[in-house]
Amino acid sequence: MDTILQIIDISIPLFQQKGYKGVGVTEIIKTCNISKGSFYHHFPNGKEELLIACLKSIDETITTHMKDIFKQYPTTQEATLAMIDILVSDFETEGRIVVSTFTSIVSEIGSLSEPVRNACSNLYLKMQQIYCTKLEADGYSKEKANSIALMMIASIEGAIMLCLTQKSIHPLKVISHELMKVLNDPD
Template identity: 55%
Template sequence: MTTKSLMIDAATSLFQKKGYKSVGLNEILKACNVSKGALYHHFPNGKDELLIACLQALNEGIMADIEDIFSRHLSTIEAAQAMIDKLIYSLETEGTLSGFTFSSIVSEMATVSEPVRHACSALYENIQSIYYAKLVTDGFSNESASALALLMTASIEGAMMLCLTQKSIDPLKKIASLLPNVVKGF
């Protein structure tokens, strides 16, 4: 693992657990066992640039995971159920959704930094595009697929945040049970 990827992995984990503002550069340096010079060599603009790299890495990981799940299932409902099942499994076995969500970073930073807001927006747009493409394949019109993709993104992301704050898998289970009826009723 390169020094840069080590810093991105450690910082991503710290940002997801503690929030961007609560994590100092020294904590990141200590977690990676690197010097301040190494950090600024890879991220000349410091912590903000590192955060954007973390969001891009999350984007790649989340997108690869969602694309894999959606490619293995015939319908949007089946794929969404499989994805939610994976999230529930992660919560039950690991007690966290680290690596699956970035909402905490969005809520903390999206109004503070325009580059961070753009990175977060791109991730949500990418997630919606996968849902959209599958819905169109399922026969939904472009307009309906777009609306449903937005609804799915908001519902699943919101349920993940509720699971974390309630320390319960119930919100994801509820979304999983309601989603088929919502999609069929559209």
């Protein structure tokens, strides 16, 4: 495996579990079994550069996963239910939410740099666009689709954080139920 990809693949779960501030370069180097020189050769700007690479990797994984789910179902409602069911299943089998654990890293965003904030913002915008496209195909106006998409992202991401902190799938199940009410009421 390419060293850069190895460092990214190993660092993502470290950042997800401990947060950006909770993981030091020494821990990353030790876990990756690489030298400090090798780390800085691949990421000359240090841990922040690595974080941005990790966020881009997560971005690609999440958006590809969402697009695949949304292609499989004819309506936003069905696609959203399927996506939440996958999140619930991940939590039940893995004890964490494997695909969409972007939120755990983003929670520290207020104290991070503009490039990191931009990487996070770009993922959320891509997610919103996936929802919007599907909602518009369901017949919602562009304005209404944007509003609902924003609410869906905030609800699901918030539910993910609650699931992780409560060690329970209950928040996702509640959000799933409530989102279906919203999606059944076009006004």
